[in-house]
Amino acid sequence: MSRLPEAPGEYDPGAFNQLIADLERSASNSAGTAARNFTPTNSTKRRSFDSSTVTLAELAQVVATLIDDLSDSE
Secondary structure, three states: OOOOOOOOOOOOHHHHHHHHHHHHHHHOOHHHHHHOOOOOOOOOOOOOOOOOOOOHHHHHHHHHHHHHHHHHOO
């Protein structure tokens, strides 16, 4: 990972806007990019669970739904 440049001595809107654009480009959809490396199969959409009674199968459904959602969010 590259380091951020030194802060300018004076405010330069062009340099500031370029830095923001670079940061946004680097961070854009990194979770979605990672999620595309996984392909859940045989899953049911599930968006909630009771944390005191959840089973492994129910939690796996939530994870599969999250992966699907992140993969679709380009």
